Amino acid sequence: MIRIVAVIACLAAICLNTPSVVICMADEPRGTTLPEPTRWVAELLQTDGRCGLEVISAEQVKGGVEVICKLQYPDIHGETVEGRMKLYLPERLETDGVTAAPLVHVAGYEAERGSGEGLIANGVVVCTPHEEPNNPLVRGESLDVAILHRVRALPFIDDSKVIVLGGSAGGYMTLLLAAESFPLSCCAPDVPPVNVGYNVAYLMHNRALASAQPEGRDHMNMPVLNAVTPLGEFASALCGTDYDSDVWMACSPIARMDEVTCPAIITCSTADLLVPAEQFGPEIAREVDPELFPEGFEMRMEALLSRTSSRRTLLEVLDPQRVEVFTVPVPEGAPRLGWDGAAEGGAAAVNVPLPFSKDRQISLVVVDEGAPEPQCGHTKHAIGLDKMAFLLHHHAAPLSPEQLTLPKLCRLMQRYLHLEAHAQILRPAEAPAPFPANRLDFEEAERADVLRGLRTYGKDPVCRDRLQELYSQLPEGLKALGPAPPEQ
Secondary structure, three states: OOOOHHHHHHHHHHHOOOOOOOOOOOOOOOOOOOOOOHHHHHHHOOOOOOOOOEEEEEEEEOOEEEEEEEEEEEOOOOOEEEEEEEEEEEOHHHHOOOOOEEEEEEOOOOOOHHHHHHHHOOOOEEEEEOOOOOOHHHHOOHHHHHHHHHHHOOOOEEEEEEEEEEEOHHHHHHHHHHHHOOOOOEEEEEOOOOOHHHHHHHHHHHHHHHHOOOOOOOOOOOHHHHHHHHHHHHHHHHHOOOOOOHHHHHOOHHHOHHHOOOOEEEEEEOOOOOOOHHHOOOOOOOOOOHHHOOOOOOOOHHHHOOOHHHOOOHHHHOOHHHEEEEEEEOOOOOOEEOOOOOEHHHOOOEEEEOOOOOOOOEEEEEEEOOOOOOOOOOOOEOEEEEOHHHHHHHHHOOOOHHHOOHHHHHHHHHHHOOOOOOOOEEOOOOOOOOEEOOOOOOHHHHHHHHHHHHHHHOOOHHHHHHHHHHHHOOOHHHOOOOOOOOOO
16 A cells, blocks of 8 residues: 655645746757666657657656656647656666556655655555656646646556646646546545636735835835735736736636545645635635735635625535535644744744545635734645545545546547637737647647556446446547447
């Protein structure tokens, strides 16, 4: 059984912090004689064509090898570009010839070496974007989708044991990947923006207030919020400043929750100043103390968005039978975070073991920290969100037949036909004309991934019968595999 205990804290730390932009490394020229361990890794990952991977470097780390690869993929503009990814491979792939290694994809932001080593020590393969300068909230899911397509197709991956994790904008990416990917053991997005129009409208409304520093004060009004307001500017430059527009809903996870069918644990904090809790549900939000904030500060959804259809929340779009809401208190003795973002007194963070539902698909875990305060980031206290029990439970469980639904199968067939499901017209100022956002991989990669996923799911006879029944209910135009899905 996969053991994720050692890396829960590492993953939480990665997910809940926005990484800085880094400089890309230089390429190894093709034809270069590669040193060990790069040579055996390159042979292991040997793939051809535009859907392949090219190994740039491999470095021995604790428990295995850290591999940097480059790949081609179509970006949000529909243009073929080069991306980078990082793989952590357990050493037993070389020594034992393993053909069924579980996979964890750390979405959006790059997983650093500490978390990668913790996972590969337990035989798990890890993949993640590498040195990607554009924030997940702005670049779309194309790179992460392409990485998952290519890694899941590798012969040593157990395609029935795949987990996706991420936090903040990486949590947003996790939900988008869960909507596009099939099947998954589970996904675990921490504090994800789920209504992007609202979140960006909030950042843009308060950006000047966040950066202001009154005379005599040694810090900005809202220093952590100020650090992320550029994301609102970048997103607005791409999608426009009409935050009520359908353009924003098209890229929001709440528009895709019918396609998120794997078990999921979603976390949020009532004190989150970066991803306000109201987008999860009005009953979750806590009213701020206006005396603590500068005049003009605004967080209320109804004050930032005018259309009812733009003010949708996560709990509003979810069938109540799919979700269970848990509220957990801050542990006794958890240190508060100061204006510098560090725990007061240098105290260590306190882990919060998270409950989850064994009966319902989605667990929404609300950390009740009271109302947001100006010094907050995602949380008010130094805490770690411990999802160990959830991850272990769903890794051990077989794929549920209920993971395939009619909306999910429709999305899979759209992908097979290379059709966008959530049309989004982008209007960046520098573009000569508006253009439709691309959120799909190459056609052949989409087709191969859909077939792979259906084969994995259909290995179980009950799942196979469900696939046949749901396929018969598809509109004729979406029966992309013929009158019936092919036999295994």
